[in-house]
Amino acid sequence: MTTIDAPRSPHTPATATRKVNWEKWGWIYMRASGILLVVLIFGHLFVNLFLGTGVRAIDFAFVAGKWASPFWKVWDVAMLWLALIHGGNGMRTVINDYAHGRGRTVLLVLVAASVIGLIVLGTLVLTTFDPCPAGAPGNLVPSFCPVNSK
Amino acid sequence: MWSWVLHRITGVAIFFFLLVHVLDTSLVRITPEGYNAVINTYKTPILGLGELALVAAIGFHALNGIRIILIDFWSVGTRHQKLLFWIVIALWIVLLAGFAPRQIINIIAEMS
Incomplete structure (x- = not known):
């Protein structure tokens, strides 16, 4: 029979395991990444949606610049x-609150696949990006591209 | 309770926007024309209001997230959680008062 410790009983070797406490690290990650994201996302929104003419200024040349x-x-x-x-x-937290059984597993797999797929895609796009693609017209690419220096 | 409900709703909404946003930005790797065609839809009046809603959602989620961190780690955070909620709402209104006029001017300028 499984015994449950009395409330507020000390953290003894009987209850302590050597496993990594993933829920604790997830909890810490949400707060640590949250603070960084406040800076990163507000900076992103300020430059892309507020400065100058905001969203009107965004095009390929803007991103390449x-x-x-x-x-x-x-x-x-x-x-x-x-x-x-x-x-x-x-999303994992929300799914665990409202979904059960097989539906829960399917939703969790979908979220994990989307996250991993988009991290891989986005990282590849950022690391292999070419600001001056061959054959692109000069008016669509940044002014520093060779097509614009003739 | 309402801060918890709003934190969930805005969080889920932002997640789905993020999925779309990484995909649309990835078009820069295909052709400049393709990226420009899709990003131009972000400049229409309807999606212009969508961006306003997005900034409103992100603003609430960010400010309330800071409130959650203060409740967790600040010794008197729990005692002042209600006051902190109203500070979140006040800062959120200030944020939107700063962004909304700018965005509406850009929407109107893009239409003409």
């Missing part, structure tokens, strides 16, 4: 990983 700087590449990669894992873990 930003990613010409390693600063924004690192910013966006960090935002991608932190936000998707934070969001995925949040």
Whole structure:
């Protein structure tokens, strides 16, 4: 028979295990990544939606101009990983609250697959990005591209 | 309870936007024309209001997230949780008062 410790009983070797407490680390991750994401996402929104003409200014050349700087590449990669894992873990919490049995498993697998797939996709896009794709017209690419220096 | 409900609803909404946003941004790796065509839909009046709703959702989730951290780690956070909630609402209104006029001006300018 399984025995349950009395409330507030000390953390004895009988209850302590050597396993990693993933729920605790998930809890800590939500708070640590949350603070970083407040800075990263408000910075992202300020530059892309508030400064200048906001969303009207965004096009391929705008993104290529930003990613010409390693600063924004690192910013966006960090935002991608932190936000998707934070969001995925949040969705896990919500699913565990409302879904049961097989439906719960299916939903958890879908969330995990979306998170992993988008982290891989986004990281590949950021690391292999070419600001001056061959054959692209000069008016669509940044001014520093060779097509614009003739 | 309402802060908890709003934190969930905004969190789930932001998650689904994030899925779409990583996909649309990934178009920069295919062609400039393709990316521009999709990002131009973000400049329409309806999605312009969508961005306002997105910023409202992110603003609440971020401010209430800071409140949760204060309740967890600040020795008197739990005692002042209700006051902290109203501070969240006040800062959220200030944030939207700063962003909404800018966004509405951009929506109108894009239409004309």
